[in-house]
Structures are given as structure tokens and as C-alpha cells.
Amino acid sequence: MVSPKSMRFVELKGHGGPEVMAVATGPVPEPAKGDILVRVEAAGVNRPDVAQRQGAYPPPPGASPVLGLEIAGEVVALGEGVSGFEIGDHVCALANGGGYAEYCTVPASQALPYPKGYDAVKAAALPETFFTVWANLFQMAGLTERETVLIHGGSSGIGTTAIQLAKSFGATVYATAGSAEKCAACMDLGAQRAINYKTEDFVEIVKEETAGKGVDIILDMVGAAYFERNLKALAKDGCLSIIAFLGGSTADKVDLRPIMVKRLTVTGSTMRPRSGQEKQAIRDELLSEVWPLLEAGDVAPVIHAVMPFEEVVEAHRLMESSAHIGKIVLKLG
Template identity: 75%
Template sequence: MPLPQQMRHVDLQSFGGPEVMQLATGPVPQLRPGEIIVKVEAAGVNRPDVAQRSGNYPPPKDASPILGLEVAGTVVALGEGVSRFTIGDKVCGLANGGGYAEYCALPEGQALPFPEGYDAVKAAALPETFFTVWANLFQMAGLTEGETVLIHGGSSGIGTTAIQLAKAFGADVYTTAGSAEKCDACRKLGAKRAINYREEDFVEVVKAETQGKGVDVILDMIGASYFEQNLSALAKDGCLSIIAFLGGAVAEKVNLSPIMVKRLAVTGSTMRPRTAEEKRAIRDELRDQVWPLLANGAVAPVIHSVMPFDQVVEAHRLMETSSHIGKIVLDLR
């Protein structure tokens, strides 16, 4: 069945607040070698989408300018060289852009089958957070069984994913969150201790919980305002992995001596600039090591809200309140 010429998508007339987004009609993406076209049934909403809408996170030159980094739906076209999927397959994937649309082009190496028992909404809640957590927490920071980890923003989409994966792979998990309700949700997901950062000093709590040692790994999305405290909370040979700058990107008058004294490593990354080969490697490890955990229920996405496609403005407003626990998903079905 031939693809339509036109599709609905979210259009940005300018950068700014959520109200700059509107539904529009435009051409279906062109199929390129190594890509599949997915008829989108659900799309995840993520912080990078908010940053791009605000003008602070431009897409790569060869990527769609349409917002949206994760989708789930049905394969409707195969590009030259695609061998892993066939027409009609149910897939979710990490898009380089273009997810807020009825059709989205996905590189084959960034697509995965729906986990067993999953529908489009649950599957759409997976790619962006699972790719990010796996790459930063396990590949780069090297979290392993028996270690301790502090996850900031534990009630976010990234946080709820990181807590579950760290716990599933045998780590002791500590986390920060901004309310009693969020802390309770983090404990239910497997956190050994959830720290309400509005009421407690997370460095003091971590030191007390680890008998003064500190944690082996910190996954941080706050950045500058937590940098010195994070160094203090790490154990010897620990690793700080920075994935966002919600608390600023420039840290001034920071005491760096703990990096030398405790032999600390500081790392970080964003997903979008990674090469196709790097993303394929992450995809392959997720498929082999994490997808079985999703299929058997050991790990599952936490979904706060499912909203119709035409409520994308409201979805972004909700994201910006930070009142949600888990993922926000747009339903295009």
C-alpha cells in the first residue's frame, strides 16, 4: 500500500513557550537507505523536545526539524539495505527528529521490536530514556552489581528508568526527588533511600547511608548547582555522569581537589550527536540485556499521562511544571 503524500505534524513557527506549537500538514518524510518509515501510533515527550522548542537544542543538520525523539508504531516502508524488519512489524525507536508526526523515519539501527505484551503507548515510553540511561549509567559510568548509585531527579522519566535498571542489575540505589509523593514513588521502584532535596542534604544522607564512603556512581541532570556536592558525595574512584543542566551549565568557584584526592571521573554525554554506529551498539545491548526484563515485567516504564496528539501544548506545559512522575506520551491512534 503506497504511503500518503501528506501527514499531520507539530509545526514550530518560532521558538518560545508551548503555545508556539501547532498542528500542521506537510510532506511525509523521504525514505533513505538504512531507514524505515513508521506509521506513528504514540510518541514520547522529553526534556530535549522542550529545549528544542525553546531554541536551545538544535537538531543535527541531516535530521528532521520536527520535534520528537521517540516513537512507536507500525513499519510501513523499508529503505535500501534494511534487513532486520519487515512491513507490518511493530517497532519503537530513537528518532533523530520528526517524532511528533503521523509518519517518522527511523534508522534501522535505532529501532527495536515492541517488548512482548506491550502496546504502542508503553513502547513509546522506552527509547529516549532507556538509550540515555544505558549509555551513561552502564556503558560510560560502568555501574556494576554490588555498587552504589545516586540518581538525581528520581521521579522523572530518566530517573524512574535509571532506578529500575540499576536495581535490576544489582546496585544499591539512592535518589533525590522534590516531594514526599515523589520519594514514595522512587522507593516503590526500588530505591533503597529516597531523599527529599527540599528538606534534606543529599550529601549528608548519602554519607550516613554508606558509612562515610559515598556512592560509586552519580547520574546527574542538574549540573552546575550540584557539581561540588556531587564530588563530595562520591566514593574513591567514583564516577559522576552528567546528562543535563537543569541547574545551569557553568560552575564557578568550585573546589576541584576531590577529583584528584579521590581519583574521581567526571563524564557526560548527549544522545543526539552520537554516531549511528554508537546508537546501534546501544540498541543491540538494550535488545539483548534489557528487553527480556521488560518482557518478564522486572522493569517497566512509568507513565504519568497519555494525551491526545492535539494536546501537545498541554503536554509540554505539564512537562515544564515538573509535577509529573514518569513519562508523558502523545497518543496518535
């Protein structure tokens, strides 16, 4: 397949609100050594895209400045040294940038085949959240069978993924969400108890549910606003894994004694700056451990809205409203 010389992509006219984005025309990127060129059929919308648009999450050196960290579509060209993929293959991939476009180059080591039975929209809802959850909840925090975990933001794309994966691997799951509808969604996905953070104290509920012990692991995207309470909600030898700072990144006058007394571990990461080798290791484990669950129907992405590529501004407004449950996906073509 011969790729065109130009393509549509989402251009940032500056940093700020959703209105700084507009569809523009530019050259189709060339795949570098180890890359594949994908004709994008669908692209996921994620919080890091919002942060980049606002000027708070710049792309790493060498990455495309175009928004978009997860795509699905057809391989149309192979860079030097690529093996394991052929032109015409349908893949989803964790992109280092450039996903809001008709064509996107991605490292072949960060691409996966569609799970059997998946189309582009379902496949595009996988990479960013599944890479993030697997790395932070399983690789770093070490969640295992029969442990307990609290997932903050349980109705988000990350949250809906984390609940399902933790449940599938034999953990007892608790989740927080901001409405009765969102709490019900968390329960439907496998949470034993969903906590409405607007009307309930998650520390109290966790202690009640665990007979005073606390949970083994907390996956947190709130940050500073929850830091001290998270320490209180953890069991001895527990782990707090922080993946975002929606509630701020600076915590003042926090009592750190629980870290020592309960031998707690506090960790965290962001996906984009990780090395290609690290991302490949996550990709390989997802393929062996999680793709069978997707193909069996035991786990599935929760998709709130599929919107035309041209409605990217509205898609970001929906993301920022937090009115969604699960993923927002842009469809091209």
C-alpha cells in the same frame, strides 16, 4: 501498505513557550538508505524536545527539524539496504527528530521490536530514556553489581528508568526527588532511600547511608548547581555522569581537589549527536540485556499521562511544571 502523501505534524512557529507549537499538515518523509518509515501510533515527550522548542537544542545536520525523539508504531516502508524488519512490523525507535508526526523516518539500526505484551503507548515510553540510561550509567560509568548509585531527578522519565535498571542489575540505589509523593514513588521502584532535596541535604544522607564512604556513581541532570556537592558525595574512584543542565551549565568557584584526592571521573554525554554506529551498539545491548527484563515484568516504563496528539501544548506545559512522575506520551489516532 501505501502511505499517504501528506500527514499531520507539530510545527514550530518560532522558539519560545509551548504556544509556539501547532498541528500543521506537510509531506510524508521518504525513507533514506538504511531507514524505515513508521506510521506513528504514539510518541514520547522529553526534556530535549522542550530545549529544542526553546531554541537551546538544535537538531544535528540532516535531522528533521520536527520535534520528537522517540516513537512507536507500524513499519510501512523500507529504505534501501534495510534488513531485519518487514512492512507491518511494530517497532519503537530512537528518532533523530520528526517524532511528533503521523509518519517518521528512523534509522533501522535505532529501532527495536515491541517487548512482548507491549502496546504502542508503553513501547513509545522506552527508547529515549532507556538509550540514555544504558549509555551513561552502564556503558560510560560502568555500573556493576553491588555498587552504589545516586540518581538525581528520580521521579523523572530518566530517573524512574535508572532506578529500575540499576536495581535489576544488583546495585544499591539512592535517589533525589522534590516531594514526599515523588520520594515514595522512587522507593516503590527500588530505591533504598529517597531524599527530598527540598528538605534534606543529599550529601549528608548519602554519607549516613554509606557509613561515610559515599556512592560509587552519580547520574546527574542538574549540572552546575550540584557539581561541587556531587564531588563530595562520591566515594573514592567514583564517577559523576552528567546528562543535562537543569541547574545551569557554568559552575563558578568550585573546589576541584576532590577529583584528584578521590581519583574521581567526571563524564557526560548527550544522545542526539552520537553516531549511528554508537546508537546501534546501544540498541543491540538493550535488546540482549534489557528487553528480557521488560518482557519478564522486572522493569517497566512509568507513564504519568497519555495525551492526544492535539494536546501537545498542554503536554509540554506538564513537562515544564515537573508535576509528573515518569513519562508523558502523545497518542495519535
